[in-house]
Amino acid sequence: MRAITIPAPGGPERLVWTEVPDPAVGPGEVLIDVASSGVNRADLLQRQGFYDPPPGASPYPGLECAGRVAAVGSGVSGWRVGDEVCALLAGGGYAELVSVPAGQLLPVPRDVGVVAAGGLPEVACTVWSNVFELAGLRAGETLLVHGGSSGIGTLAIQLARAVGARVAVTAGSAEKLARCRALGAEILINYRESDFVDELATATEGAGADVILDIVGGRYLASNIAALATGGRLAVIGLQGGAKAELDLRKLLAKRGSIHATSLRARPAAEKAAIVASVRERVWPLIAEGRVRPVVDRLLPLSDAAAAHRVLESSEHVGKVVLTRT
Secondary structure: OEEEEOOOOOOHHHOEEEEOOOOOOOOOEEEEEEEEEEOOHHHHHHHHOOOOOOOOOOOOOOOEEEEEEEEEOOOOOOOOOOOEEEEEOOOOOOEOEEEEEHHHEEEOOOOOHHHHHHHOHHHHHHHHHHHHHHOOOOOOOEEEEEOOOEHHHHHHHHHHHHOOOEEEEEEOOHHHHHHHHHHOOOEEEEOOOOOHHHHHHHHOOOOOEEEEEEOOOHHHHHHHHHHEEEEEEEEEOOOOOOOOOOOOHHHHHHOOOEEEEOOOOOOOHHHHHHHHHHHHHHOHHHHHOOOOOOOEEEEEEHHHHHHHHHHHHHOOOOEEEEEEOO
């Protein structure tokens, strides 16, 4: 098969499309003939040498994919050769074939197709596990999503609206905020022009956000605490603004707030399977009903993954950038 390899860390030009050995299919695993693969910030970090795959995972980038089942390992039930599937991966999505534990497979949702579905599993599992299972967002509460126009953000807006929550977002342009509004966001904050703490306080009459989904990390920590409502929950899933910050615990205590910091890639297979099962039960029906849809900004050839990485680095996209075989 062919795959995107990273012979040496560096810029997008380090990504090389080349022949590599086919992956083995072990017990409990399924081999996928990849049709598409979503591009994530973690892939950029791996390319730069800052985010190695967990032990035993494929060395190639790609944390999600969609395609058709090519082979089924021993002990697998419920999946057959030819099934259209998408999958949460620990790596290997930027390839023509990838093997994955059967517990990390999802059926391609009705009316989505194997191309757009390649950008669904990672964001769906990340948003559902953090915003709903961990932070417990409920109807009537307010969710603040940093990077509302990202792949994570566009799905988080729709899921929060589907359960009856109010959504606030930050984004860096009027155009991106308009796209967020079209998806259901009500409180629109241009972080380049306004302080999100002040804007959120005005929009919520001083209450703040019950849940904050944060991709920035250190640089936003103090402001996120200030923006939390009493009893608010902060879910940190990214470190685009640095890994270190000073925390005034008095302010967190005064709000009876909590901070959760999670990652998905290195979790044990059993934990991933549990998240995937919950997503299939709770999120997939919303997609089937058309209440939640993947937002795909553009499609690029898998062989030109470098171009996709440049798009993500430019932050010009809204929603997902997806690599395809055709």
